[in-house]
Amino acid sequence: MPETMTTQPAAAAGEQRAATTIDITDLTCTFTSKRKRTTALTDVSLSVEAGEFVSIVGPSGCGKSTLLKIVAGLVPPSSGDVRLLGNPVTGPQREIGFAFQRAALLEWRGVRANILLQAEMRNMDKRQAAARADQLIELTGLTGFESALPHELSGGMQQRVALCRALLHEPPVLLMDEPFGALDALTREHMNVELHRIWRETGTTVVLVTHSIAEAVYLGQRVVVMTPRPGRIERVYDVDLPAVRDYGATMSSSTFEELAREIRVLLGASGHHG
Amino acid sequence: MPEVISRAAPPAPETDEAPARRTAAQRVIQLLDAVWRPALLLVLLVFGWWAITAAEVFPAYLVPAPGDVANELIEEREMLARHTWVTTYETVLGFLLAAAIGMLAAVLIVYSPTLEKALYPLILFAQVIPKIAIAPILVVWFGFGPMPKVILAVLIAFFPVVVSGVAGLRSTDPELLDLSATMGASRWKTFRKIRFPNALPHLLSGLKVAVTLAVVGAVVGEFVGADEGLGYVLLLASGNLNSSLLFADLILMSALGVVLFVMVEVAEKLLIPWHASRRQGVPLTTS
Ligand SMILES: Nc1ncnc2c1ncn2[C@@H]1O[C@H](COP(=O)(O)OP(=O)(O)O)[C@@H](O)[C@H]1O
Ligand SMILES: [Mg+2]
Numbered sequence: 001m002p003e004t005m006t007t008q009p010a011a012a013a014g015e016q017r018a019a020t021t022i023d024i025t026d027l028t029c030t031f032t033s034k035r036k037r038t039t040a041l042t043d044v045s046l047s048v049e050a051g052e053f054v055s056i057v058g059p060s061g062c063g064k065s066t067l068l069k070i071v072a073g074l075v076p077p078s079s080g081d082v083r084l085l086g087n088p089v090t091g092p093q094r095e096i097g098f099a100f101q102r103a104a105l106l107e108w109r110g111v112r113a114n115i116l117l118q119a120e121m122r123n124m125d126k127r128q129a130a131a132r133a134d135q136l137i138e139l140t141g142l143t144g145f146e147s148a149l150p151h152e153l154s155g156g157m158q159q160r161v162a163l164c165r166a167l168l169h170e171p172p173v174l175l176m177d178e179p180f181g182a183l184d185a186l187t188r189e190h191m192n193v194e195l196h197r198i199w200r201e202t203g204t205t206v207v208l209v210t211h212s213i214a215e216a217v218y219l220g221q222r223v224v225v226m227t228p229r230p231g232r233i234e235r236v237y238d239v240d241l242p243a244v245r246d247y248g249a250t251m252s253s254s255t256f257e258e259l260a261r262e263i264r265v266l267l268g269a270s271g272h273h274g
Numbered sequence: 275m276p277e278v279i280s281r282a283a284p285p286a287p288e289t290d291e292a293p294a295r296r297t298a299a300q301r302v303i304q305l306l307d308a309v310w311r312p313a314l315l316l317v318l319l320v321f322g323w324w325a326i327t328a329a330e331v332f333p334a335y336l337v338p339a340p341g342d343v344a345n346e347l348i349e350e351r352e353m354l355a356r357h358t359w360v361t362t363y364e365t366v367l368g369f370l371l372a373a374a375i376g377m378l379a380a381v382l383i384v385y386s387p388t389l390e391k392a393l394y395p396l397i398l399f400a401q402v403i404p405k406i407a408i409a410p411i412l413v414v415w416f417g418f419g420p421m422p423k424v425i426l427a428v429l430i431a432f433f434p435v436v437v438s439g440v441a442g443l444r445s446t447d448p449e450l451l452d453l454s455a456t457m458g459a460s461r462w463k464t465f466r467k468i469r470f471p472n473a474l475p476h477l478l479s480g481l482k483v484a485v486t487l488a489v490v491g492a493v494v495g496e497f498v499g500a501d502e503g504l505g506y507v508l509l510l511a512s513g514n515l516n517s518s519l520l521f522a523d524l525i526l527m528s529a530l531g532v533v534l535f536v537m538v539e540v541a542e543k544l545l546i547p548w549h550a551s552r553r554q555g556v557p558l559t560t561s
Contacts, residue, residue, distance in 0.1 A: 092455035108548040121457035
């Protein structure tokens with residue numbers, strides 16, 4: 001897909017932005033351990049445009065995490081071509097923010113210091129990073145907890161900290177691997193609304209892996225449905241919902257319900273046959 | 275998103291410094307609370323000891339009265355202080371060397387599979403060989419000075435440091451290491467900011483064991499060949515059937531072990547106040 005190289009017009013501001021595209025072509029990934037070969041991914045092709053929000057759903061073991069790690073350059077693919085921002089992915093990528101299912105915070109650091117780990121590791125300008133951290137703390141409603149340690153925070157707040165850390169360096173691409181999987185339903189809804197707002201405000205390209213069909217449809221402009229054994233992309237749906245989405249209104253809209261049902265049926269059917 | 279923010283805020287986040295710090299009075303109360311039980315037990319034990327000697331169950335040259343031992347501690351304080359100092363010096367030096375060598379070995383083992391294969395059998399061998407059996411060799415090689423005692427203390431104390439260090443360094447969340455890689459952090463930075471602090475709780479458990487073992491190492495070294503130190507005094511007292519001095523010496527040895535152990539515990543408290551084993555107080559929020 002050579003069109004990756006062209007720059008995309010920014011969604012909201014109308015200003016030119018560098019190409020923030022993920023481009024995956026004919027990707028295959030096979031793990032070999034002692035006497036076992038697992039094909040985690042086969043024939044995966046996907047491209048994500050600048051500023052786009054793409055959700056990936058699929059049952060456990062269909063290679064979603066592996067796919068994100070390959071994009072991040074943390075796992076080498078067996079074959080295929082992966083490009084991030086137009087450059088081939090050969091090692092760990094720095095142009096991304098990564099958030100995991102477990103918040104993966106440093107237990108000994110307070111909220112602010114955890115967020116600033118990103119700046120320290122990247123040798124970012126201290127004052128700029130501090131200002132940006134304060135901004136994110138406010139954006140995610142963590143004000144007043146700047147020095148609270150992770151064990152003093154609820155699961156939702158820990159995920160917010162992880163999200164701030166992933167956004168501190170204003171990465172053009174945000175990769176999220178079931179970031180809200182461990183949260184209760186209510187907190188999860190709040191986090192969805194927040195993530196939607198953050199995506200709107202920052203214009204970051206987001207790839208979100210999730211188990212929740214509702215989450216995938218509410219947040220995504222496209223929903224990629226994957227099936228296991230071997231992991232591959234079954235279908236890609238365009239989500240025909242407005243760019244700015246109110247949670248309640250979206251959830252009760254017929255477009256949402258139809259799409260969610262369709263995906264559920266697809267996943268259910270492939271679950272029986274594959 | 276007002277409802278999100280209100281949900282996030284707990285009843286009373288009064289300060290930036292979210293976890294409440296304890297006042298001095300609370301500290302004293304807590305200390306007393308921790309101390310009174312062992313203190314009471316100690317008093318009972320000494321009383322029992324005194325009762326046995328007062329009833330003259332055993333002859334005085336086998337079990338001296340607490341008063342005699344206390345007398346010995348006071349009258350011989352200069353001599354005992356000198357020998358205690360020698361043993362303390364050997365123990366602390368041995369412990370510090372064991373900590374340094376043990377941590378270095380742990381880092382090498384965790385970072386290099388090749389070195390792990392080379393080092394592990396060697397370390398295991400150094401651990402299983404009876405230290406008392408090599409003590410005479412060390413005395414032959416290094417003489418009566420502090421050197422063989424320090425070496426014995428190192429040999430006996432460094433194994434728990436290696437084991438706990440390796441366990442600690444290996445316990446790093448792999449996702450944190452992935453994250454660090456995407457931050458473009460160097461190995462050294464990842465070690466300094468993530469792996470090493472993460473290993474500290476394990477490491478400090480190992481150091482607590484190591485410091486008590488270091489005392490044993492130094493004393494065993496003194497048994498085999500020395501002209502000073504608490505181990506030497508013990509042999510001397512035993513040869514002279516001076517049971518008061520023998521008991522006084524034993525008390526000093528135990529006190530040395532306890533004091534050093536408490537010092538490592540204090541270091542632990544200062545270094546890892548965040549760790550689950552050191553937490554006081556209730557979490558700020560639930561759910
Ligand atoms: N490092 C690895 N070594 C061996 N097998 C792996 C490894 N990582 C993932 N797998 C296998 O690849 C498949 C896909 O895993 P994963 O990407 O974690 O799936 P998902 O995130 O969709 O649940 C699984 O069968 C898993 O066991
Ligand atoms: Mg996964």
